[in-house]
Amino acid sequence: MQTELADFIRNTPEGDEAQAILRKCVHCGFCTATCPTYQVLGDDLDSPRGRIYLMKRALEGAPVTDKTRLHLDRCLTCRACETTCPSGVRYGRLVDIGRAVVESKTRRGPLERARRALLARTLPRPRLFAAGLALGRLARPLLPPALRAKVPARATPGAWPAPRHARKMLALAGCVQSSLAPSINAAAARVLDRAGISLIEAPGAGCCGALRFHLNYQEQGRDDMRALIDAWWPRAASGEIEAIVMTASGCGVTVKEYGHYLAGDERYREKAARISALTGDLCEVLTPQMVAGGRARGKVAFQSPCTLQHGQQIRGKVEALLRAAGYELTPVNDAHLCCGSAGTYSLLHPEIAGELRSRKLAALNAGAPEVIATANVGCLSHLQGASATPVKHWIELLDVK
Template sequence: MQTHLAEFIRMTADGEEADAILRKCVHCGFCTATCPTYQLLGDELDGPRGRIYLMKQMFEGAPVTRSTQLHLDRCLTCRSCETTCPSGVQYGRLVEIGREHVDTAVQRPLRQRLMRTLLARIVPNSALFAPAMRFGQTVRPILPRALRDKVPPRQQPLPWPSTPVTAHPRKVLLLGGCVQPAMLPNINVATARVLDALGVETVIAREAGCCGAIRLHLGYRDASLDDARRNIDAWWPHIEAGVDAIVSNASGCGATVKEYGHLLRGDTAYAGKARRVSELARDIVEVIGDLEAELGALARRRGVHTVAFHSPCTLQHGQQIRGQVERVLTKLGIDVRLPVNSHLCCGSAGTYSILQPALAYELRDRKLESLKDLEPQMIVSANVGCITHLQSGTATPVAHWVELVERMICN
């Protein structure tokens, strides 16, 4: 694709990156076949190719309208198009640049501005989000359905592993996250218990917090980079002490941490450290997958034997991890089944289900229909947002796959 960037973006870091990405696109349209919003709406401008044209026009100086903003807003950033693209177009990075510039050019309606500001300030801030979630869980039965869908019932807590810290020479840092400890805290505990059983100690740096994904996707890039810097500062003493990996059990967070090196490439104080963090970042399945022999020796069959696996977009398209969760669960004697549309998004997509509820619920219901056809005893996934979103539409239990592993191998 030929490009002629306008003066406002030419010779900038964003301009150079956008130009390189745009020039890779050959207009083939393969991406439309795997774009969830194009499948729903049938509008070229609600598919990757159409959005690329809109961004190209914007970067070349054409007038930017509310319509451009709307079509970019409707994108889930699922990155399924990246998996499909034969030319290697990094659409996810392009759309983040595009959203930032369209928001500079077009002022949002007041209601949208308020909603996005609240989400950016409250959700990534555990000091605000945790008490709000506890209150929501207390009054959950009387909440309107739209709110009740976002508030999972309070979990019966699992105990953190009690093995003395000297028992395991291998140590990993676990990204505790901002939303997950309040919404579904047993995911982190189950992760620590499974790793403990496999001979790995889990360390959580209390000063670390949100990975930055929430603010990044809402267009608050500077605040997102501050989140990344805070985490790097919290993790760096442990990195210098020799931790084996920085582990995430929320695939959306893991995808973002793996991008720290890119996001902070222009920060002379943090670029090197950010690259090192990205090198150490691993999804929990990558760590457990390396310990398959130990895992198989611990397996105890406990009730659940047929599960449907929903692979989050941030796992299969963002991190390009496919087949590993299925292999781990199969190693434990579980029959793992995949839906026919396993490459398509469930509609959660961070704050998308709040900002674009109609599209999010339609995608959820389509996904649940295909999962129901598998007749599973349980649905498992790898991201807290997907788990909560899917559970809001089905009576079939939905859990993180590592919680199932914990049930299988831990006392």
């Protein structure tokens, strides 16, 4: 697609990158078929092709309105369109650039600004989030049903094995996961311990930066990335750990792209690339041989998060681990579609997110599983809020003896 960039972005790194991406789009529309928001809303401007057109116009200097911003806001950044696109259009990168431009040229209403600022200030801070969640648990009986569904009961993580192996890996406690589901990392530590690997967490390691970056506080998101690199760097640089293991695919896709996000930062460029190179999803560290079980363990439906299957392009690995451990995988239709969680999306666009969740739960439950497994804490809490079938992280299922 031929693009004439406007003066404000011509010959900038973002402009050059956006132009190279736009050039690849041939406007064929294959991506619309796999776009969840197009499926729900039926408007071409809520499809990848429509949004690409809106961003191209914005980058060419055409007037940008609140409506332009709304169509970009409604995008889940699920990147299903990247998986579908036969021309290799990197939509995820383009929408980061497009959103920053559109944000700078429009002004949100005071209520919306306050809501987004509140999310950006509270969610990435583990202690603040933990305190808010504790209050929410106290007030749970008084909360409206929609909010009550977002406040899970307290979970007991169980024992974390003391480091005893020569092989060591770092885990990220994360900003919301450590309060919402502390059992995930503890289960990962136990399973890895049995496989001869000690899992450790670095003190002071907080949010990966995805939350603020995708709320369009992009520079603040980069600050979170730099802070996390600082917390991890002594262990990464000394060679004490051989890898960084991500138990939330939403954080994993972000940390794997630190090298890209911080490419323009002279001080952090190399460190960021090194951290990205060390990072892998938990399913890339474990092998079926490590988790092989000797007995049948029941039926599971696996919900593969977009950040795993589209963002990180990892498919089939978790399913292979679950099968090796003795689980029967039930079939799931339209497995490529987002469940509606998408970071803060379910809080900002509850109607679309609710519709996507209903469709996803119907697909997951079609094979009558005893449990639904996922690989990301955001999807887990979103699905759990409306599911009669228990929803767990897949590593918790491998932790069952």
